[in-house]
Amino acid sequence: MKKWLKASGMLAVAVTLMFPSFGSRTAEAAGDFIWGADVSMLHEVEQKGGKFYEGGVQKDALQILSANGMNYVRLRLWVDPYDSQGNPYGGGTNDLATTIALAQRAKAKGMGVMLDFQLSDFWADPGTQTKPKAWQNLTYTQLKTTVHDYTQSVITAMKAQNVMPAIVQMGNETSAGVLWDDGKVGGGIDDFTQLGELLSAGIDGVNDALSTGEDIEIILHLDHGGDNSLYTWWFDSIVAEGVDFDIIGLSYYPFWHGTMGELSYNLNDISKRYDKDVMIVETAYGFTLDDGDGLGNVFYTTEESVGGYPATPAGQAAYMRDLREIVEDVPNDRGRGIFWWEPAWLPVTGANWGTAEGAAYNSDTGLLSNPWDNQTLFDFNGNALSSLSVFSETSPTNLLTNGSFEANGYTSTPTGWSVWANTTSNLSAIKTEQPGVTGDYKLTHWLATAYTASTYQTKTGLANGTYSLTAWVLNSGGQNAAYMYAKNYGGTELQTSLPVSTSSWMKVRIDNIQVTNGQIQIGFYSNANANNWLNIDNVKLYKTN
Incomplete structure (x- = not known):
């Protein structure tokens, strides 16, 4: 053609x-x-x-x-x-x-x-x-x-x-x-x-x-x-x-x-x-x-x-x-x-x-x-x-649990993930919804009032080495902070801000994560104003060498 x-x-x-x-x-x-x-x-x-x-x-x-x-x-x-x-x-x-x-x-x-x-x-x-x-x-x-x-x-x-x-x-x-x-x-x-x-x-x-x-x-x-x-x-x-x-x-x-x-x-x-x-x-x-x-x-x-x-x-x-x-x-x-x-x-x-x-x-x-x-x-x-x-090449293995958020349908406590908010009532900002970029579901952060919340996952028993973290996101923008992070892996916390895009899913990544202690915590953090929202899907952590 x-x-x-x-x-x-x-x-x-x-x-x-x-x-x-x-x-x-x-x-x-x-x-x-x-x-x-x-x-x-x-x-x-x-x-x-x-x-x-x-x-x-x-x-x-x-x-x-x-x-x-x-x-x-x-x-x-x-x-x-x-x-x-x-x-x-x-x-x-x-x-x-x-x-x-x-x-x-x-x-x-x-x-x-x-x-x-x-x-x-x-x-x-x-x-x-x-x-x-x-x-x-x-x-x-x-x-x-x-x-x-x-x-x-x-x-x-x-x-x-x-x-x-x-x-x-x-x-x-x-x-x-x-x-x-x-x-x-x-x-x-x-x-x-x-x-x-x-x-x-x-x-x-x-x-x-x-x-x-x-x-x-x-x-x-x-x-x-x-x-x-x-x-x-x-x-x-x-x-x-x-x-x-x-x-x-x-x-x-x-x-x-x-x-x-x-x-x-x-x-x-x-x-x-x-x-x-x-x-x-x-x-x-x-x-x-x-x-x-x-x-x-x-x-x-x-x-x-x-x-x-x-x-x-x-x-x-x-x-x-x-x-x-x-x-x-x-x-x-x-x-x-x-x-x-x-x-x-x-x-x-x-x-x-x-x-x-x-x-x-x-x-x-x-x-x-x-x-x-x-x-x-x-x-x-x-x-x-x-x-x-x-x-x-062989495709890398995703080490996260339920990275596609498909395990539970609609829920505020997705399998494999931990949730945190600055107040108990603000935990309701965290939920899974339809549609996702892959599969049926995605993770959402949203409330009609200001909130601070995080959804995260800790993996232990990892082989030391170099890892990458990726995810697909939509973002309303307007937050005081909205980012993906990797920490507790034996080095300084790594963050990448989530780009603003309300209709086109965007891929974000953190590369060259040097795990030296056999563990890592990865997650998504929102310090948001009223009606600010995030959608997150298809999160992957994999070893690159």
């Missing part, structure tokens, strides 16, 4: 938080987290001279990715990415032969395959959902039949080459529909009848290619992963049309698609609302502000500022750790995984988003370039970045 074209029309929001080889989990063992990579540009990059290295040794890019913990690839598929003279459109020129070849390489490395049916000849995204050339003059009835037969034929061909995908995405960032104008929605079009029928035709084609005992999971995919109103509008309508799918896929780039808190809220809400798994099928972040091909990038100083992480390999890794935590924290193990978009798109000459023929097809006057070369997982010369190590 051509994010460099649509980014200018997106609302930039500061990064804070706000809502045999078949089967349902084929390439990964049931319950395993999917770390995936969309490597649709890889063949073209290699054709143009791109090479990849790890530790100074030249290797296959997929070998490097899989050895560092990536267990899936995502491959986009275009129907006919060539002009009438047979000239390729570029951007990977992802026809079926290219897709099968990449899938075979991935399978040989033990990786699963997700297939992205874009239902177009070239880029498909919310701003461009152009019918394939050969489908332009079909009647609507003919179009439905063609979509069915096309997806059936693709899956049949992939099965014949022993690369049947475990997951199929029907359409790409389809918030405005597919196959315009027949399947268009939005912009005043709220009738989803034809969109639902076209998606169902494609899904039926996939299923009709399967034999008894075979299964492919179906993803429906939107952009703007932090926009809960978009997802509920779209999926309410799609569910009403009876479209059969398994997973809700989201694009999420923190510099374009809302805050990470909004993403967290959305993931938790839609997984529960529709009883579906959720998956980030596109994300990326810059490792530098430099420009590999000298022709401009979509990630620069503004994106770094909005994204909230430094444009370094360490910043990439920190972003991915935080994103993984959000996805893994979706209740009931509904968070399935994350795909990095185009980690191997090196700035080699000619490996651009399109060729002159592709630009002409889309009536695109943009500069032919690689606008993504500083958001890869390899440097400009193809050397693997240190950020790759994050994909093989």
